[in-house]
Amino acid sequence: MDLASVIGLIGGIAVMLFTILLSGSLSGYVDIPSIVCTFGGTIAITVMAFPIKKLMEGLKSLKHVFIYKEMDSEGVIKSIIDLANVARKEGLLALEEAAQQLKDDFLQKGILLIVDGTDPELVRNILETELSFIEDRHKSNQGVFEFIATMGPGFGMLGTLIGLINMLANLSDPASLGPNMAIAIITTLYGSIIANVFCNPVVNKLKLRSSQESLLKEVMMEGMLSIQAGENPRIIEEKLKAFMAPSLRSKIGAPKEPKEGEA
Numbered sequence: 001m002d003l004a005s006v007i008g009l010i011g012g013i014a015v016m017l018f019t020i021l022l023s024g025s026l027s028g029y030v031d032i033p034s035i036v037c038t039f040g041g042t043i044a045i046t047v048m049a050f051p052i053k054k055l056m057e058g059l060k061s062l063k064h065v066f067i068y069k070e071m072d073s074e075g076v077i078k079s080i081i082d083l084a085n086v087a088r089k090e091g092l093l094a095l096e097e098a099a100q101q102l103k104d105d106f107l108q109k110g111i112l113l114i115v116d117g118t119d120p121e122l123v124r125n126i127l128e129t130e131l132s133f134i135e136d137r138h139k140s141n142q143g144v145f146e147f148i149a150t151m152g153p154g155f156g157m158l159g160t161l162i163g164l165i166n167m168l169a170n171l172s173d174p175a176s177l178g179p180n181m182a183i184a185i186i187t188t189l190y191g192s193i194i195a196n197v198f199c200n201p202v203v204n205k206l207k208l209r210s211s212q213e214s215l216l217k218e219v220m221m222e223g224m225l226s227i228q229a230g231e232n233p234r235i236i237e238e239k240l241k242a243f244m245a246p247s248l249r250s251k252i253g254a255p256k257e258p259k260e261g262e263a
Contacts (some may be wrong), residue, residue: 005205014195022073037159038190042151049147054190057137065205071216076104077260080223083111084233092117092228106130106217110224120228127221131214138210142203149199156191160184168223219243 020029045054073074086094092114099111104221106127115121163184170176219240 002066002205005066005201008201009198012201016193016197029186029189031183034159034163034183034187037162038152038155038187038194041155042191042194043156044146045155045164046144046148047152050144054140055144059222060140061141061144061206062202064209065202069231071212073216073244075221076107076216076220077223077237077244079107080220080227080240081233081237084223084227084236087227087230088233095227104220107220107224111227114224114228120225122227124221126223127217127224128262131217131221135144135210135214138206138213142206142210145199145203145206149195149203152194152199153191154190156188156194159187159190163187173198178250217245 017026018028041142050058083095083098086098095111096115099108099115102108102111110123110127113126118126163180167177167180167184170180223236223240224244226239233240
């Protein structure tokens, strides 16, 4: 579980509620017509804007904001170095058995393409195409929440305009102007909550997840092509370390060399 996401969401809501309670009563910020207009309108127009399949995929991606296993970039690089050592000692064909033990489908696919003797340029094109489709799928999922973040304030403003119209229609009653104005502005508040407390942070976190995954797959691709080119495992290690932050590079040990007298 991503504690930062959970703590951030709960903290944002808590700060908002605390501010409301300090300035007045919570009941004064609850208005059913405003809730129906802002939240109901946003949901309805979002359903209209996306095919059901795309909408469901986008909503399912929400789990990656709160439930996420951090990518083990150090483990991936170590696996690639181990594969490079196997290829150096036993040849590329020996990688087929090792590929079956890999848990990452992208890495496994690339290794099997290499084992099959696929041209290096074709291997790169296939992997880049797959990476491109992964990134497009991520952008599509982010787009659902970006759309909601836009429509929430939009319907909030729409509700405010409706409230103002009702207020202006009752100018003959000065005592009602204050309460009616407050109710009209509440819809703008609801729209801002949809965008700024929830959707915009979700989009930012999903973009970060996508960026991390894309970078790791680029590391895999560079490592696999280096193995196919027959580069020294030490050179491959240093090349892949360049993708990582300096603080993480020391965690990756150099590939073990056989001692004298060992086969």
